Amino acid sequence: MSLAISQCVYSQIQRYSLRRQKPRGLEEQVAIFVATRIFDVGLTAAAAVAAAAAGANTMGVPLTSDMLRHAAIGGAIKAAAMAVAGLIMLAPQNTPLIVLMTLLGTSIGSNALAVVAVANRILGTDQAPNQLIIAAVVASIPLSFCFVYYYGAFRVPITFTSIAFDVLGAYTFVRMAENLGHPICPPRPALVAGAVFGAVFSGAITLLGCCVIGKSRTIPISDFSGNGHASGSALTTCCGNRVHVNVQSTEYARGQGVVGSRNTFTNGTIYNSAHGIGVYWDPGSVHGGLTFNTHSTRDCTTSTGTSNMTRIVMA
Template sequence: MSLAISQCVYSQIQRYSLGRQKPRSFGEQVAIFAATRIFDVGLTVAAAVAAAAAGANAMGVPLTSDILRHAAVGGALKATAMAIAGLIMLAPQNAPLIVLMTLLGTSIGSNVVMVVAVANRIFGTAPNELIIAAVVASIPLSFCFVYYYGAFRVPITFTSIAFDVLGAYTFVKMAENLGHLICPARPALVAGAVFGTVFSFTTTLLGCCVIGKNRRVYISEYSGNGSVSGSAFSTCCGNRVHVSIQSTEYARGPGVSGSSNNFTNGTVFNSAHGVGIFWDPGSVNGGLLFNTYSTRDCTTTTGSSNITRLVMG
């Protein structure tokens, strides 16, 4: 899962419950983490299988079950390496674990693991030329331009397709230059484009339908001095929040009794957009983000009171 999606899942879903308006327990955080990482592994496998099928078609070779199986194994290993690194970040860390996390969490580490495993399945060994090519190809694969939309900062990752195409091309050309021909450039470009399209489309859909989905937050607060109740409904990505809140404040004190009621209704308009550049679409932090944010409050508040004050004169 790209770092951009991971960060938004953590900040908007995993860490804090908007419905209950309080932080989630550690167990809940781990459960949400596990669910999103299982989703990530499945998505990476599907994207890798689709890329292998497209590459075989572009190369004009028969699509066999072995090709699909090798692609599935490679995708699963890459995504699992990222998931392990992310899981380690949730636990107390020591120096060896930090080193392991860094190794597995980077594109270089996960790509090398994937290439070594698949090469061993196909050739019975992992040629040095392929390992070197995997390291070099990890450079473009480590970058991802992300466009953020809405107050929930929903990430749109279609721009990463170009880096997947460039990474696939770099891998086959580097291996060829080192004397290990994998395939012509065109099938690699097609496979990279298909992988990037499947992965980017699905992760963007996740961002729009899960992170930036319509939300209704119920507000209910009671104290000795009054109460606040109502709800706030946000449209997709939080660009508009419709508010309907009633508050009651009790007037208490020597010679004073009664209460005042206020009703707040209307819409708050949010505008938040940004462009980010993230290094390493794994679990190691990194990135550069430029964003803008503005809000316009179009709510109105009306009130009534019933307060009695006794004045001794």
């Protein structure tokens, strides 16, 4: 999964429940992780198929079912490798396993694995050419970075800037393979395929961020204490950039000679302005990256109150 969307999913919907106002249990975190990774595997396979179709059309060669099948398998293997690594790293483990999973969860490890699997299927051998493996490792360098623009209080990532890195990675792969004596295709079809892959993938994960992570949601507000209670809701819109608040609270007054309560009604809108830009790389899929954020808040809520007090006077 895109490193940025992975970070956002973990921090916004996987780890903490806004509706219940408490951290999620490990079982629920794993369930969300698995669901989003299944989406990622399917999306990567679909993007790879679209890229293969675009590359074949640019080269002017007939598109066959084998081409599409190989592309889908390669994309699924790449995404699945990173998903398995991420799932294992949710639980405590020893240092050697961390190193292995970190390698598998990077573009270098997952791309090399995908190239080996696809090359073995196409060439009908048990060992992929070393030239292709080296080319895949070198091409993983630009694919390991991702410039991201974040929008809204839920930090919904807009990752269309990663298309340029997909194009550069595809170009690097075919040119490196050609320089090592194992040509694959001319550079132009590779550039087109990389652009199509990046466009399909970035478009889908951006929609996921806007429609799932940054969707409008109602957050219940409930707080009970010895001094009173509060109940109501906060409706977030526009990726959390606007929060409509409707809260009723009751505070009990107990003092020397005074007994009563005070009711307060708070209504209005809180405006958030949250934006950011960041650079993520593969190790950042655990905890990392360089991000610059700006955030400002304007509170336009108003409160009105009524009270019912009884004063006890000793004669």
